[in-house]
């Protein structure tokens with residue numbers, strides 16, 4: 001007879017004693033900037049027993065100018081090449097900043113790195129609350145996300161998994177042992193909306209509660225988590241000069257996470273023609289019409305719905 005002893009599958013995970021909350025990785029995404037400024041003045045709300053939680057403004061010059069970045073996108077800058085590049089003051093501002101962040105919270109990939117970095121972002125897309133996971137093997141983050149989803153129900157919080165071989169990028173949070181992105185929208189760049197600010201604040205509360213419980217020895221049994229796995233980046237239709245010739249179709253606009261089927265309307269050209277989705281199966285689009293992605297040649301991302309199994313975890 002095969003016995004199913006869950007204890008054999010329990011992952012032993014070290015306590016999360018050092019936690020950082022990054023706002024302003026992008027200087028025009030205002031909820032994270034406002035929350036980090038608030039918590040820097042008074043950290044009572046983010047303190048938990050047995051945890052040191054550090055609020056941190058990741059890109060202060062971009063925040064000051066209220067732009068996404070000054071020289072280059074900080075949330076793409078944490079590559080091994082950048083982190084070891086000589087050049088000091090000559091380097092692009094965000095590369096210098098990535099090196100500083102890596103010194104304070106890393107080094108990336110080492111045992112001395114921070115346990116968790118929450119990286120707070122806003123999107124102009126109608127994505128609601130979205131947690132961004134960087135590895136399907138990260139049981140600790142998966143368990144945290146499962147806890148958050150249950151804690152905020154019936155409100156919803158979806159999980160975007162990006163471990164795509166080409167579309168994954170080197171984020172600020174990737175310095176930590178457990179990187180957790182939090183993307184909340186819709187909110188225009190440079191604007192604060194109270195509902196979006198509040199939604200982000202509530203997610204952080206539950207995330208920190210989870211860490212406290214875990215550190216105190218609570219065991220979390222194996223579970224499953226629904227995630228949306230990044231599949232493909234879809235660009236706007238363009239002319240020979242690279243100029244956009246169509247917009248997101250009204251049927252798709254604001255319909256993040258809703259199924260997009262082969263043949264469904266996707267873009268509308270300026271002269272009123274419809275461009276249809278040509279994929280071979282149903283996908284779940286997200287980051288639809290995100291303002292910051294025009295420069296990245298991305299109108300939206302497609303994802304596939306998956307159910308991931310998370311190991312039981314307990315404190316090592």
Ligand SMILES: CC(=O)N[C@@H](CC(=O)O)C(=O)O
Nearest residue numbers: 026075121122123132181292
């Ligand atoms: C709109 C935006 O900035 N989104 C983030 C997503 C992430 O943090 O992974 C980015 O592109 O860096």
Ligand SMILES: [Zn+2]
Nearest residue numbers: 026029121122
């Ligand atoms: Zn961002």
